[in-house]
Amino acid sequence: MTTLDARPVDKFDDNDQKPIGHGRMLRKEDPRFIRGLGKYCDDIQLPGMLHLAILRSPVAHARIVSVDVTAAQAHPKVKAVITGADLAEKGLAWMPTLSNDVQAVLATDKVRFQGQEVAFVVAEDRYAARDALELIDVDYDILAPVIDARTALSADAAVIRDDLEGKTDNHCFDWETGDEAATEAVFAKADVVVKQDIVYPRVHPAPMETCGCVADYERVDGKLTLWTTSQAPHAHRTVYALVSGLPEHKIRVIAPDLGGGFGNKVPIYPGYVCAIVASLVLGKPVKWMEDRSENLVSTGFARDYIMQGEIAATKDGKILAIRTNVLADHGAFNGTAAPVKYPAGFFGVFTGSYDLEAAYCKMTAVYTNKAPGGVAYACSFRITEAVYLVERIVDCLAYELEMDPAELRLKNFIRPEQFPYKSKTGWVYDSGDYATTMRLSMKMAGYDELRREQAEKRARGELMGIGVAFFTEAVGAGPRKDMDILGLGMADGCELRVHPTGKAVVRLSVKTQGQGHETTFAQIVAEEIGIPPADIEVVHGDTDNTPFGLGTYGSRSTPVSGAAAALVARKVRDKARIIASGMLEVSVADLEWTKGSFHVKGDPTSAVTIQDIAMRAHGAGDLPDGIEGGLEAQICYNPENLTYPYGAYICVVDIDPGTAEVKVRRFIAVDDCGTRINPMIIEGQVHGGLTDGVGMALMEMIAFDEEGNCLGGSLMDYLIPTALEVPDWETGFTVTPSPHHPIGAKGIGESATVGSPPAVVNAIVDALKPYGIRHADMPLTPSRVWDAMQGHPTPPV
Amino acid sequence: MQVPAPFEYERATSVDQAIGLLERLGSTARLVAGGHSLLPMMKLRLANFEYLIDINDLHGELGYVTVEPGQVRVGALTRHRELLESAELAEAFPIFRDAEKVIADPVVRNRGTIGGSLCQADPSEDLSAVCTTLDASCVIRGPSGERVVTMDEFYRGPYETAVGEDEILIEIRLPIRPGGSSAYHKVERRAGDWAVVSAGAAVWLEDGVISDARVGLAAVGPNTTGIPAISEALRGSPPSEDLYRRAGEIAAASCDPVTDMRGSAEYKRHLADELTQRALRTAVDRINSGPRSLEES
Numbered sequence A: 001m002t003t004l005d006a007r008p009v010d011k012f013d014d015n016d017q018k019p020i021g022h023g024r025m026l027r028k029e030d031p032r033f034i035r036g037l038g039k040y041c042d043d044i045q046l047p048g049m050l051h052l053a054i055l056r057s058p059v060a061h062a063r064i065v066s067v068d069v070t071a072a073q074a075h076p077k078v079k080a081v082i083t084g085a086d087l088a089e090k091g092l093a094w095m096p097t098l099s100n101d102v103q104a105v106l107a108t109d110k111v112r113f114q115g116q117e118v119a120f121v122v123a124e125d126r127y128a129a130r131d132a133l134e135l136i137d138v139d140y141d142i143l144a145p146v147i148d149a150r151t152a153l154s155a156d157a158a159v160i161r162d163d164l165e166g167k168t169d170n171h172c173f174d175w176e177t178g179d180e181a182a183t184e185a186v187f188a189k190a191d192v193v194v195k196q197d198i199v200y201p202r203v204h205p206a207p208m209e210t211c212g213c214v215a216d217y218e219r220v221d222g223k224l225t226l227w228t229t230s231q232a233p234h235a236h237r238t239v240y241a242l243v244s245g246l247p248e249h250k251i252r253v254i255a256p257d258l259g260g261g262f263g264n265k266v267p268i269y270p271g272y273v274c275a276i277v278a279s280l281v282l283g284k285p286v287k288w289m290e291d292r293s294e295n296l297v298s299t300g301f302a303r304d305y306i307m308q309g310e311i312a313a314t315k316d317g318k319i320l321a322i323r324t325n326v327l328a329d330h331g332a333f334n335g336t337a338a339p340v341k342y343p344a345g346f347f348g349v350f351t352g353s354y355d356l357e358a359a360y361c362k363m364t365a366v367y368t369n370k371a372p373g374g375v376a377y378a379c380s381f382r383i384t385e386a387v388y389l390v391e392r393i394v395d396c397l398a399y400e401l402e403m404d405p406a407e408l409r410l411k412n413f414i415r416p417e418q419f420p421y422k423s424k425t426g427w428v429y430d431s432g433d434y435a436t437t438m439r440l441s442m443k444m445a446g447y448d449e450l451r452r453e454q455a456e457k458r459a460r461g462e463l464m465g466i467g468v469a470f471f472t473e474a475v476g477a478g479p480r481k482d483m484d485i486l487g488l489g490m491a492d493g494c495e496l497r498v499h500p501t502g503k504a505v506v507r508l509s510v511k512t513q514g515q516g517h518e519t520t521f522a523q524i525v526a527e528e529i530g531i532p533p534a535d536i537e538v539v540h541g542d543t544d545n546t547p548f549g550l551g552t553y554g555s556r557s558t559p560v561s562g563a564a565a566a567l568v569a570r571k572v573r574d575k576a577r578i579i580a581s582g583m584l585e586v587s588v589a590d591l592e593w594t595k596g597s598f599h600v601k602g603d604p605t606s607a608v609t610i611q612d613i614a615m616r617a618h619g620a621g622d623l624p625d626g627i628e629g630g631l632e633a634q635i636c637y638n639p640e641n642l643t644y645p646y647g648a649y650i651c652v653v654d655i656d657p658g659t660a661e662v663k664v665r666r667f668i669a670v671d672d673c674g675t676r677i678n679p680m681i682i683e684g685q686v687h688g689g690l691t692d693g694v695g696m697a698l699m700e701m702i703a704f705d706e707e708g709n710c711l712g713g714s715l716m717d718y719l720i721p722t723a724l725e726v727p728d729w730e731t732g733f734t735v736t737p738s739p740h741h742p743i744g745a746k747g748i749g750e751s752a753t754v755g756s757p758p759a760v761v762n763a764i765v766d767a768l769k770p771y772g773i774r775h776a777d778m779p780l781t782p783s784r785v786w787d788a789m790q791g792h793p794t795p796p797v
Numbered sequence B: 001m002q003v004p005a006p007f008e009y010e011r012a013t014s015v016d017q018a019i020g021l022l023e024r025l026g027s028t029a030r031l032v033a034g035g036h037s038l039l040p041m042m043k044l045r046l047a048n049f050e051y052l053i054d055i056n057d058l059h060g061e062l063g064y065v066t067v068e069p070g071q072v073r074v075g076a077l078t079r080h081r082e083l084l085e086s087a088e089l090a091e092a093f094p095i096f097r098d099a100e101k102v103i104a105d106p107v108v109r110n111r112g113t114i115g116g117s118l119c120q121a122d123p124s125e126d127l128s129a130v131c132t133t134l135d136a137s138c139v140i141r142g143p144s145g146e147r148v149v150t151m152d153e154f155y156r157g158p159y160e161t162a163v164g165e166d167e168i169l170i171e172i173r174l175p176i177r178p179g180g181s182s183a184y185h186k187v188e189r190r191a192g193d194w195a196v197v198s199a200g201a202a203v204w205l206e207d208g209v210i211s212d213a214r215v216g217l218a219a220v221g222p223n224t225t226g227i228p229a230i231s232e233a234l235r236g237s238p239p240s241e242d243l244y245r246r247a248g249e250i251a252a253a254s255c256d257p258v259t260d261m262r263g264s265a266e267y268k269r270h271l272a273d274e275l276t277q278r279a280l281r282t283a284v285d286r287i288n289s290g291p292r293s294l295e296e297s
Helices: A030-034 A084-089 A127-132 A179-188 A233-244 A270-284 A292-298 A347-350 A384-400 A407-412 A434-445 A447-459 A517-529 A557-584 A611-617 A681-697 A751-767 A780-788 B016-030 B037-045 B058-061 B081-086 B087-092 B092-101 B106-111 B114-120 B128-135 B228-234 B239-254 B265-289
Strands: A051-055 A062-068 A077-085 A092-097 A101-102 A115-125 A138-142 A171-178 A192-200 A210-216 A223-228 A251-254 A286-289 A305-315 A319-329 A360-367 A463-472 A491-497 A505-510 A536-539 A591-594 A598-599 A603-609 A632-637 A646-655 A662-672 A729-732 B008-011 B031-033 B051-054 B064-066 B069-074 B137-142 B145-150 B154-155 B168-175 B180-187 B195-204 B209-218
Touching: A051 A251, A051 A270, A051 A292, A062 A084, A062 A115, A062 A591, A062 A681, A077 A084, A077 A270, A084 B087, A092 A233, A115 A127, A115 A270, A115 B031, A127 A536, A179 A305, A179 A319, A179 A360, A192 A384, A210 A270, A223 A233, A223 B145, A233 A251, A233 A270, A233 B195, A270 A286, A305 A384, A305 B092, A319 A384, A347 A360, A347 A463, A360 A598, A384 A407, A384 A463, A384 A751, A407 A434, A407 A463, A434 A447, A434 A646, A434 A729, A447 A463, A463 A751, A505 A517, A505 A557, A517 A536, A517 A557, A557 A591, A557 A603, A557 A611, A557 A632, A591 B069, A598 A611, A646 A751, A662 A681, A662 A751, A662 B168, A681 A729, A681 A751, A751 B037, A780 B265, B016 B031, B016 B051, B016 B058, B016 B137, B064 B087, B069 B087, B081 B092, B081 B106, B081 B114, B087 B092, B092 B180, B092 B195, B114 B128, B114 B168, B114 B209, B128 B180, B128 B195, B128 B209, B154 B239, B180 B265, B195 B265, B209 B228, B209 B239, B209 B265, B228 B239, B239 B265
Parallel strands: A051 A286, A223 A251, A319 A360, A505 A536, A662 A729, B008 B051, B031 B051
Antiparallel strands: A051 A115, A062 A138, A077 A115, A092 A101, A171 A360, A192 A305, A210 A223, A210 A286, A305 A319, A463 A646, A491 A505, A491 A632, A591 A598, A598 A603, A646 A662, B064 B069, B069 B168, B137 B145, B137 B168, B180 B195, B195 B209
C-alpha cells in the first residue's frame, strides 16, 4: 500500500500550486495573521466591559483561615470581589474536571497548589483589578506539601484531597493493561532482560496566547455569549450548561482566533467560570485574560510520568515482551482530558511499532500539591510518554546487545502483511509499512556514512551521537462506543451548503489553533465536489453556527472531522448527480464525474458543472422527482477506529566534551500520515513538533522546590526553544493510506512532538557511549549532560 | 498581560535635569533606559516605583563610542546593538563583540544599554564581566559633580552599585594598552538565556611573555570583580596550555557558584575552569594572529 514516490521534499517546491482539492497551497488564514489582523480573545472589546483578575495562592498547601476583602471592595474602580465562600453560597465553588474529578473554582477550605485561585476582583480596568488584588488579605495556615510523587502514598504524607469523602491518602487511581501472567512467563524464558528507570518530567504547553475569555450575559434574553480560548467549544458549552444550570441553547461559545493550544486550551479553567459568574452577577460583559505566569503556573501541564521499563529479548535481538510500572503525578486535581475509559489516555500503545509476544503495564496515579492537568502539549493522550518509554528501552536493549539501534528496530517491526494488527494491549493498528519508512530515513541521513564518521570522531575523542526513533501514533478518537468525554461521544458533525452561484460554506465542529483548518478543510471538500478551495468558506469555533462535535486535540481533526467533511461533500455530490441527471435528461447511471462536473458517458461535451447544478438546485424549474431544492447536507461522523500514523526519525548531535553543550546538527524526519491533503501544512506541523521535541529533550521542565514553589513561572525560567537551537529540518514521507478513513488520511498534528524527544535523547546517549552511559533523563541541559559524563546521570525529580 | 502598579512618568531633557529630578524624588524614583530589567520587574510587581524618569531622549548626549589614544570612552546610553556593530570597539576589545553576540536577542539589544546593564548589577550580567576583565572605570555624575570609580568600587554586591539615589552613570572608560587582546566565552542553556557561566579574558604580551592578564567571570557568585590571583600567576610567563590550566584551576577555586535551574555548583565550577582556559587561549591566539583574524574568530 505504501506508495513508491517517497522522496525528500524539495524545499524549493512551489507552495502555491492552486489545487482544486489536495495539494500544496498557501494557507487561507495567513493573510490576516501575517498582517496582525487575527482577532483573538483579548481583542474583543464590548461596551461597558469590565475586567477580572484572580488572586492566587502563594503557597502549595495551606488551610484558609480567613479572607478579608474589605479594602479591595473600597477601591474606587472595583465593582465586585468574590471569594470561595461567595461561590459556595451559589453552589459554584467546585466544578467537574474532564476526568470526573472535581476542582475548586475558588478555594474554600484549603489551597492545594501554588497558583490556585482564591478570590477574584472585577474592576473598571485591568490595572485597577490587579491593584485591588493586593488589598485582599488572606490568612493561611501552612500545611506540609506533598511534592515528590514517590512519597505521596507514604503513611505520613499529608492528605491533599480531604474534600473527598472518606479520603485518607493521596491515591488517585490504579490502571493496568495487557496480561501480567503471560508477560511474566515470556520474561522468565528470555535470554536478555533490560530494566531502566525513565522519567518524563512535567512540561508545559506554553501557547503564545495565554488563556482567557469574555463572558457577556444578556439579562433580557437570558443568553450568555462566551468568547473563549477553547479547542473544544461544543464540549465546553455542554459542560457550562451542566455546571451553571443555564439552558444549553442560551449559551453560545465562540472560540475566536487562537494563538496556539497544544492541549492547553482543552480544559475548562476556573477563570472562565469566574468570568461567567461575574457577568451573571453584574449584568455586564467581563473579560479575564491570564498573564504569562498564571498560564505557566496554574494551567494544564503535561507528562510527569515516573516510569520503569523492562524489555525481554532473545540474545540475537528478537524482542519478546515489554512491561512497565508507572507512577503518574496528577497534581492536586485530576484534570486529565482523556476519554473516560482511558484514565492513562492511550498509554497502552507503549508496545510501540513492534511485534511482541506479551506486554503489561501497571500504573498508579497520585495527587500532589501541584497544578492539575495532565492533558496537554501535543501528547496524543499520553502516547508521547508511551513512545518515549518504548523507544528508550529499545535503545537500552541495543546497548546491552551491542546491536545497531536501527537494525534492532528493523528486525522487530510489525510486518506489512500483519495489518490490521492487534497489539498485545488490544489496539488495532490500521495500516503500515514500517521498514520502508525506516529505510528511507536511513537513506536520507546517509546512516552508514554517519556511523563511519562517528567511529572516526570517537577515535579522536570527539563526541558525536546518532539517535534513531520509530513511533506509531493512535489518533482520531472515537469511536464513540469506546470513547467519550464526560459522557459526550467522540464523534464530529459537519455541514456543507453550496450557494446558488456555486460557492460553498462548510461548518466544522473542530477548531484550529494554528493547524490550518480553514485551508485543509476547504481542500478536502474541494477534492470531493470540485469547487476551488478559494470558493469554500470554512466556519468553525462558534457553537451557534456549527454542528456539534468534540473539538481539536489528540490530532483528531483530520481523522474525524476531515472524514466528516469528505463524506458530507460526497452526500452533496450524490444529490448533485441526481439533479444533473435531470438537467442532462439521462439516467443517473449514465453520468460520469470528473472533478467539478458530470457528463454523459461517452459524450464529454454533454456536461454540467457543479456550479450549474447549484444554480439549478436553487433556481426556477422542476427538479427530478422526490428531490428538494437546495444543495446542502449534514452528517455526524463516528470513526470506526483510530488512525495510526507513524514515522522514522534520526537525529545527529555533537557534544562539546569541555562544556557538555549539545548541538543538534541534523534531524531527519520521515512521516507517514496516509493521504497527504496539503503537504506544506503537514511540513509546518512537523517542523513545529520537532522544535517542541528538541525543547523538551534539551531544556523544558516545570520544576518545583521542596516547598512546592513552581520554578517555571516565566519564560525566563521555563525555556522554550528558538530557531537557534534547531537545525534545518530534513523531512520526507511515505504514504500508506488508512483503510477505514474515507480519504485514507491519518492525523499528523502531534507525530513530531511524540517522535522527536526519544530521537534527540537517543542521540545524546549514543554520543556519551564512551562514558558507559545507557540512559540519561530529560531535560538534557549542559549541566545534566555533564553530570552524565561524570558517571552520575541524575533523574530530574 | 502583566500590569504594573501605578507610577508617574517623565522624560528627561538633559542629564542635569534628570539629576535634579532624582535629587527631588529620592528613592521613589528610578531611571529607565532600555527598560529590559526594570519593566519586567515592575510588571511582576517585584519593583514598585512612584516615578520613572525616562532618559532615552538623552541618547544624543550619552550614546557614543569614542576611541582616543590610551582609552575608549563609551556613553552609558549606548545600546547593545551599537556596541555589537562598532568596528572600532571590536578592534580595540574583541571581547565586546564576543559578548554582545550572545547577549539576549536582537529585540533586547536594540533597546538595552551598557549603563543599564552595569547599574542592574546582576551577577550573571555579561557586560559587567567584560568591563571587569578590561579594568574599566565608571564616571558617575551627581548634584555635586562627577566622580570616577573602578569596577571594584562600582560593585557593592548583587544588584547594588556605587551610584547614589541622585546620581547617574554617564560613561564607561576602558584603558587601551599595547600588545593586548581579549575574548569572551559563555555557556547558556538556550540562546538569549542568562549565562550558566561565562568568562572574559584580556591578555597583554611583551616579547612573547605575558605582561598582564585579567579574567572576569559571570554567574558564579556575588563577586564580579577580577581575580588578582590569576593575573599574578600569568604575569611573566609565556602563554602555554599548562599556564591556562593553572589559571582555570584558580578560577574554579576562586568562585562561589550555587546550584540552580541553570546547573549544579559543581558543573559551574568546572565551567569557570574550562571557559577561563578557552578565553585566555582565544585572547592569546588573537594577539598572535593580529587583528585581521577578528572577523573570522
